Amino acid sequence: MIVLVGGILMIVQYFIPHQYSQNIFNYYTEWAPIVGAFALILGVGSLTRVHSHKIRRKAKNWQFSWAVLIPLYGMPFFALIWPQSLWGGMEEPGIFDFVFMHIQVPIQATMFSLLAFYIASAAFRAFRAKSALATVLLLAAVIVMLGQVPIGEMLGRWLPETGLWILRYPNLAAKRAIMLGVGFGILATNLKIIFGVERNWLGGAGK
Amino acid sequence: MILLLLPSLSVAQGVDEILTPVAGEQLEEPDPGLDIPGAVTVLDRDNDAGDQLEVYFEPPADLEGILAYNIYRRAVSDEGNEDWSLVKIIPVIEPTEFIDGYDPEYPIEPGILYEYKVASTSITGEEFFGPVCRAEIVSQGEFYHTGKTRVLIAGALFIFLIFYYFGKAQRGFKMYLRPIAGIEAIDEAIGRATEMGKPVLYVPGLSTISDVATIASLTILSRVAKKIALYQTPLLVPNRDPIVYTVADEVVKQAYLEAGRPDAYDPDSVFFLTDSQFAFVAGVNGIMMREKPATNFYLGMFWAESLILAETGSLSGAIQIAGTDAVTQLPFFITTCDYTLIGEELYAASAYLGREPKQIGAVKGQDSCKAIIMVFITLALIFGIIDIVADTHILDWLRNIVTSPIID
Numbered sequence A: 001m002i003v004l005v006g007g008i009l010m011i012v013q014y015f016i017p018h019q020y021s022q023n024i025f026n027y028y029t030e031w032a033p034i035v036g037a038f039a040l041i042l043g044v045g046s047l048t049r050v051h052s053h054k055i056r057r058k059a060k061n062w063q064f065s066w067a068v069l070i071p072l073y074g075m076p077f078f079a080l081i082w083p084q085s086l087w088g089g090m091e092e093p094g095i096f097d098f099v100f101m102h103i104q105v106p107i108q109a110t111m112f113s114l115l116a117f118y119i120a121s122a123a124f125r126a127f128r129a130k131s132a133l134a135t136v137l138l139l140a141a142v143i144v145m146l147g148q149v150p151i152g153e154m155l156g157r158w159l160p161e162t163g164l165w166i167l168r169y170p171n172l173a174a175k176r177a178i179m180l181g182v183g184f185g186i187l188a189t190n191l192k193i194i195f196g197v198e199r200n201w202l203g204g205a206g207k
Numbered sequence B: 001m002i003l004l005l006l007p008s009l010s011v012a013q014g015v016d017e018i019l020t021p022v023a024g025e026q027l028e029e030p031d032p033g034l035d036i037p038g039a040v041t042v043l044d045r046d047n048d049a050g051d052q053l054e055v056y057f058e059p060p061a062d063l064e065g066i067l068a069y070n071i072y073r074r075a076v077s078d079e080g081n082e083d084w085s086l087v088k089i090i091p092v093i094e095p096t097e098f099i100d101g102y103d104p105e106y107p108i109e110p111g112i113l114y115e116y117k118v119a120s121t122s123i124t125g126e127e128f129f130g131p132v133c134r135a136e137i138v139s140q141g142e143f144y145h146t147g148k149t150r151v152l153i154a155g156a157l158f159i160f161l162i163f164y165y166f167g168k169a170q171r172g173f174k175m176y177l178r179p180i181a182g183i184e185a186i187d188e189a190i191g192r193a194t195e196m197g198k199p200v201l202y203v204p205g206l207s208t209i210s211d212v213a214t215i216a217s218l219t220i221l222s223r224v225a226k227k228i229a230l231y232q233t234p235l236l237v238p239n240r241d242p243i244v245y246t247v248a249d250e251v252v253k254q255a256y257l258e259a260g261r262p263d264a265y266d267p268d269s270v271f272f273l274t275d276s277q278f279a280f281v282a283g284v285n286g287i288m289m290r291e292k293p294a295t296n297f298y299l300g301m302f303w304a305e306s307l308i309l310a311e312t313g314s315l316s317g318a319i320q321i322a323g324t325d326a327v328t329q330l331p332f333f334i335t336t337c338d339y340t341l342i343g344e345e346l347y348a349a350s351a352y353l354g355r356e357p358k359q360i361g362a363v364k365g366q367d368s369c370k371a372i373i374m375v376f377i378t379l380a381l382i383f384g385i386i387d388i389v390a391d392t393h394i395l396d397w398l399r400n401i402v403t404s405p406i407i408d
Helices: A002-014 A019-057 A063-081 A095-126 A132-147 A150-155 A158-194 B002-013 B146-170 B181-196 B212-231 B242-258 B277-291 B305-316 B330-336 B344-354 B357-390 B394-402
Strands: B040-044 B053-057 B066-075 B085-091 B097-100 B114-122 B127-129 B200-203 B235-239 B270-272 B295-299 B319-324 B339-342
Touching: A002 A019, A002 A158, A002 B146, A019 A063, A019 B242, A019 B270, A063 A095, A095 A132, A095 B277, A095 B305, A095 B330, A132 A150, A132 A158, A150 A158, A158 B146, A158 B212, A158 B344, A158 B357, B040 B114, B053 B066, B053 B114, B066 B097, B085 B097, B146 B357, B181 B200, B181 B212, B181 B295, B181 B319, B181 B339, B181 B344, B200 B212, B200 B277, B212 B235, B212 B242, B212 B295, B212 B319, B212 B344, B235 B242, B235 B277, B242 B270, B277 B305, B295 B305, B305 B319, B305 B330, B319 B330, B319 B344, B330 B339, B339 B344, B344 B357, B357 B394
Parallel strands: B200 B235, B200 B295, B235 B270, B295 B319, B319 B339
Antiparallel strands: B040 B053, B053 B097, B066 B085, B066 B114, B114 B127
């Protein structure tokens, strides 16, 4: 019932630009971060439970669980309770900033940079000319890639122009077809949820 | 050089200063005065919440020496108060109109009467004010956005079609659904994990619960978890969003209950990892390399991490089924996964797995809407060719009927 009323309310408010309608929309959307904050507590609880079980049961690789739990509680401790620098006192950077900038950020950058290598291996796999269609894909990819770099223009004006044509017409047409289907899919899913046809996502609550 | 810099300094400070001559140099004659703008016209903006006004003013006849126009506003109720708000600066080369209320620092209150004055501003920052003009109307919000009528018609048609097929399905009318390889492979993938005695990894995307792709993924998770419960295969569901985690936990718990195996439910099977994108990827990759799941599902919304996840899964030797509506991530999944649900197939998967009449009706309704769009595209193609051959403008006519930009 809540989903039905809320869903219909949101559909109706889309067509009403009046301040009252906007206030209802803002009131609804303001709830999301509040609920999110409480859910975060449950999330941290889940992480703690899973890893403490591992440690208690001495499960395989249980030592790594300490590497999760110690920073999980250590970082908020250094940020909120003991915001001191490595050398004592309150001057910047604090221990939290130091760990964040010198450990977390580089690790995340490393993960992201792995993408370059994965793209290379995925491209190798995708562009193997095993069939006629794969050969077309390979040719299109070569033209588009060469069209994006200066050497492509040196080889001939037709290369960047053909690359652009591939991106603007066949590629865009396929993208739009997918997006159109996605749009209808989203609409159908929303209607199914609003009218109670689809209740699985509620877990036990919808039964 | 100092002479060149002084005027800009004066403008930057926003004050009318008298420039002191520098020794040995002559200053230009003071500005005798600029022509002032004329009357200000204020109109209520259509289709707004009553927080915007359209403001037009007559430009001065002589534009010489004018750098820009400063537009000031105050509420009529503040008449005794000389504290005007500078709501807009329009360069002299731009049209003498603007929409007031965009700047959140100076909001327009519905039902309040305002007055405006416009000043011609010289390069030295001097202002020459036009008349104070009181708006003849107050801003009011509308109860219907006339620009969204086409959306309303299309939406109503879509809802009608969905309900029409719901009804048809409920009356027992058999409807054909084209087979989707990725969905048909789900059973096989779970069976493989069972035979190998290894877990199934299910990643419900990295987005929040407000993303429809996440909700679609959770509906699939429910059906997958039910099968997994029957086969008694271990399940791992790492989550990036805490709200998604709580919902996923409920979904899996309920699925085990419905499958008649509540005892087999492991509370540690659904867990929150982290809300940091690449930390989540590192965590899931670690699970793949340590636990070696036999089957990986990536269903939901993914960003740059899609390839890192799928490639690691491929290296670990798992059978992989992916599905997303993120067009930019689809090529990565298609390249590295065994089966990929492309765009709308993700939303239809739940109907395919459940085979409930209403669910199938929704898919057919969706398909009939696509058929309507295909008719319009075909018409556009034919009209486009006719326009080229016969030099007519039928395509523009069609375009005007079907499309119009919605201005909020």
